[in-house]
Amino acid sequence: MKQAELVIIGGGPAGLCAAVSAARSGAKVLIIERNKDLGGQLLKQTHMFFGSEKQYASLRGIDIPAILISELEKYKERVEIIKEATVVGVFEDGVITVLEKEENYFKIAPKALVLATGAYEKYLSFPNNDLPGIYGAGAVQTLMNVHGVKPGNKVLMVGAGNIGLIVSYQLMQAGVKVEAILDAAPKIGGYLVHASKVRRMGVPILTSHTVKEAIGKEELEKAVISQVDEKFSPIEGSEKTLDVDVMCISVGLTPLNELLAMRGCKMKYIPQLGGLVPLRNENYETSVENLFVAGDATGVEEASAAMVEGFLAGLCAAEKIGYRLDNFEEMKNDYLKQLEELRSGPAGKHILSGIEQIVL
Amino acid sequence: MRIEEHPILNFDKKKKIKFFFNGQSVEGYEGDTIASALHAAGVKVLGKSLFLHRPRGFYCAIGNCSSCLMTVNGVANVKTCVTDLEEGMNVEIQEGKGEIV
Numbered sequence: 400m401k402q403a404e405l406v407i408i409g410g411g412p413a414g415l416c417a418a419v420s421a422a423r424s425g426a427k428v429l430i431i432e433r434n435k436d437l438g439g440q441l442l443k444q445t446h447m448f449f450g451s452e453k454q455y456a457s458l459r460g461i462d463i464p465a466i467l468i469s470e471l472e473k474y475k476e477r478v479e480i481i482k483e484a485t486v487v488g489v490f491e492d493g494v495i496t497v498l499e500k501e502e503n504y505f506k507i508a509p510k511a512l513v514l515a516t517g518a519y520e521k522y523l524s525f526p527n528n529d530l531p532g533i534y535g536a537g538a539v540q541t542l543m544n545v546h547g548v549k550p551g552n553k554v555l556m557v558g559a560g561n562i563g564l565i566v567s568y569q570l571m572q573a574g575v576k577v578e579a580i581l582d583a584a585p586k587i588g589g590y591l592v593h594a595s596k597v598r599r600m601g602v603p604i605l606t607s608h609t610v611k612e613a614i615g616k617e618e619l620e621k622a623v624i625s626q627v628d629e630k631f632s633p634i635e636g637s638e639k640t641l642d643v644d645v646m647c648i649s650v651g652l653t654p655l656n657e658l659l660a661m662r663g664c665k666m667k668y669i670p671q672l673g674g675l676v677p678l679r680n681e682n683y684e685t686s687v688e689n690l691f692v693a694g695d696a697t698g699v700e701e702a703s704a705a706m707v708e709g710f711l712a713g714l715c716a717a718e719k720i721g722y723r724l725d726n727f728e729e730m731k732n733d734y735l736k737q738l739e740e741l742r743s744g745p746a747g748k749h750i751l752s753g754i755e756q757i758v759l
Numbered sequence: 760m761r762i763e764e765h766p767i768l769n770f771d772k773k774k775k776i777k778f779f780f781n782g783q784s785v786e787g788y789e790g791d792t793i794a795s796a797l798h799a800a801g802v803k804v805l806g807k808s809l810f811l812h813r814p815r816g817f818y819c820a821i822g823n824c825s826s827c828l829m830t831v832n833g834v835a836n837v838k839t840c841v842t843d844l845e846e847g848m849n850v851e852i853q854e855g856k857g858e859i860v
């Protein structure tokens with residue numbers, strides 16, 4: 400069995416920041432990432448980030464991983480990275496199991512763990528929602544921005560949150576027509592800057608609308624949409640049929656953290672945070688000692704918050720196993736303050752009402 | 760359907776990779792996953808559901824949902840959305856659950 404000090408599961412923004420922070424404190428870290436490349440969701444974000452400078456705002460998402468990786472390089476004698484390896488189990492005795500490249504299966508006994516596995520896309524139910532051509536918005540983003548392949552010719556975007564708006568814009572940048580963006584809510588969920596950008600390019604944003612059904616034999620051919628009333632029930636007679644070969648589902652994300660439930664962490668369902676999340680203390684340590692969390696896996700927010708949480712969890716996990724920085728308190732308070740600032744807007748209020756219920 | 764022009768990203772054509780889909784010769788490029796190469800070649804249906812045999816395409820494209828399982832070089836249940844395309848690969852639509860080899 401492989402021994403390790405601090406294992407970080409997931410090399411997205413949260414995991415990378417946790418690694419930087421822990422290695423800076425003096426701990427030996429091992430990052431395990433399922434993908435070929437580090438960076439998580441950032442690898443497909445071609446747009447400029449919002450947030451503040453401390454969290455690399457106004458850079459494009461795709462350019463942030465390189466900065467974090469070069470930061471990690473500074474501590475390379477203490478950092479090990481295993482890519483194309485998935486953590487498949489976290490057991491009661493603290494042992495974790497890893498499947499590397501679908502063939503090499505091994506165990507690790509770490510002193511502490513930071514879980515930063517991110518989130519996955521929610522689904523929407525309507526007749527024929529399983530037809531090929533109906534994809535998660537993130538999947539379409541990956542197909543376009545990582546592989547350079549168009550998802551189709553005409554797209555219906557379902558969901559007018561930031562992801563729906565941004566991916567619509569990116570579809571147009573790739574030369575794909577977006578027929579409409581719809582959202583069941585009476586108001587656009589995403590930022591107005593993003594909404595204005597797509598509207599200026601002639602894409603209608605239909606609020607109080609939903610998908611009634613998808614039509615197609617082997618693949619999506621048409622989508623029937625309809626207006627909804629205040630109770631989100633479809634309004635009879637308001638149906639319209641759109642000729643689309645792609646439908647993007649962008650109705651939010653939900654934390655990816657089954658490994659925590661498997662290990663026995665106390666979990667709670669918090670809608671404001673996207674679903675089932677672990678209880679945790681101010682240091683982002685869960686109800687299981689030496690098991691920390693950070694990023695979307697603790698509650699769906701943004702990359703900016705994920706990075707600060709990563710820095711904080713890495714700092715505290717290292718301290719817990721004996722690597723305490725001289726200015727530990729100062730650093731910790733700085734991260735806590737950054738999180739407070741990030742959550743000071745109206746969206747932050749909503750997030751905070753969820754966080755209140757999970758802090759140990 | 761490849762992106763030809765893009766304001767931010769650069770998709771210069773890389774090395775071509777030849778592979779087989781249900782016995783037919785298809786082309787992709789270096790950097791493709793099996794699913795992205797098939798999609799670019801116009802193939803959206805990657806499999807059939809187990810019981811109702813409904814067509815299945817990919818959904819998440821990052822290895823989370825198992826909607827893209829195919830048989831590759833005789834090995835069943837390969838997540839084609841996160842498996843790199845390789846020269847000469849034999850990719851097939853899978854019947855049922857697949858056999859353990």
Ligand SMILES: Cc1cc2nc3c(=O)[nH]c(=O)nc-3n(C[C@H](O)[C@H](O)[C@H](O)COP(=O)(O)OP(=O)(O)OC[C@H]3O[C@@H](n4cnc5c(N)ncnc54)[C@H](O)[C@@H]3O)c2cc1C
Pocket residue numbers: 408409410411412413414431432433434437438439440441444447448449450484485486487515516517518537540561562565566655693694695696700701702703704705
């Ligand atoms: C379209 C879109 C636009 C966005 N725009 C912005 C923006 O403008 N500003 C902003 O701040 N945020 C933005 N975000 C949000 C941001 O991308 C996420 O909040 C952020 O990436 C979360 O970071 P993370 O590290 O928690 O998770 P992720 O980035 O999802 O990283 C998780 C990593 O863990 C790996 N992993 C998962 N499970 C395992 C396992 N079992 N074993 C090993 N590895 C595993 C994954 O492969 C992945 O690399 C956007 C998101 C999307 C989808």
Ligand code: FES
Pocket residue numbers: 816817818819820821822823824825826827828838839840841
């Ligand atoms: S499409 Fe979800 S696992 Fe491949």
